[in-house]
Amino acid sequence: MDFFDTFPEPAPPPEPAPAPPRPAWVRPDAALPAAMAENAILVHEERLAIAIGGLSVYPNGFDFSIHIRTRDDSEEINPHGRRRDYVRNTVRADTDPEQNLRVGVLFADGRRAASNQPRPHDTPDNEADPDEVVLLSSRGGGGGRSYDLTYWIHPLPPDGAVTIVVSWLAQGVTEARCELDGAAIRAAAEKAVQLWPDEPLRGWVGEPR
Template sequence: MDFFDSFPEPAPPPEQPPLPPRPTWMKPDAVIPADMAENAIIVHQERLAIAIGGLSVYPNGFDFSIHIRTRDDIERIDPHGRRRRRDYVRNTVTPDSGDPTQDFRIGVLFADGRRAASNQPRPHLTPDHEVDPDEAVLLSSRGGGGGRSYDMTYWIHPLPPEGPVTIVVSWLAHGITEVRHELDGAAIRAAAEKAVQLWPDDQPLQGWVGSPQ
């Protein structure tokens, strides 16, 4: 008998539940988006500036970037809207009980009245859950920074109807009650036609990477 054959066969791995299909509201992986230039400075104060960068348009939505620059260190207030207090001695991070209305907030309003916001609770928004086709979704997609510079990207689903797409920004901690900037819904829909679908994006979802906001 061969040396290795003398050992018992390992037990088969436990059967795993089937992976959920990719929900329609999620940004697709198998698409090269169409880019749209925007680059609009929507806040320009003595010590703070906020700009909307370019858009990347997909068949089922679009994302856009937000750039924050300030002369002051704003580490205590995370522009993503999640307050955290860091203890550098214990190396721990705990929630800050400060007023969340003071945080950076961002929202979107479609011409047909559908809207979504970063402070909107979405406990149901999981990979195995679909949303109502008439519901707008706004998610923090990626980003980071620290100190005096932040760059974030937000994902919006679905494609907007024709008409203005209004991006709304509020940051009461910095005296910004509400600032609005309009995008062109028709231009976004036209750009979506130029997005390239590389192959069917029908693989089961392997993991959940995202932050419903």
């Protein structure tokens, strides 16, 4: 008998667990969004500008971009609180998250959400109340004098004003607002193309998509 034949056969690998149901608030993977050119400058100061970029509207929500520009050459301004001082070649973190960039949304019916509030995927079942507004930072980056960030909002808003609110206390921005047209966003959603049904999220660990 061969040496290795004396060892017991390894147990077969377990069957993969079925994927959980796809949360209703997740941005679709299998849809082509409709574009809306909703550009608006919220802040335009001597050394800092913040603007809202175009919207990408999906059947169950929309995302929009925030563009940050600065003229300061000595220190990198980071919306998440880290600063790089190019003169001293150091990086430091602001300890108070309330000083960092905060983004909020207010629907015409009073529902609202903010980027510094608990997220649905922080809950045990990864779900949210169907009527709850979800606002998530979905992607973005930058450095130096330029940052571009994207935020996802679910569900589609009712008719009326959709107010985007930005605060950045570390940069002296207490609150800046702009209004989008909820009816126009809903109309754009009708032009989004669902290519095929979205599949369950394999490997779902609660991260925004």
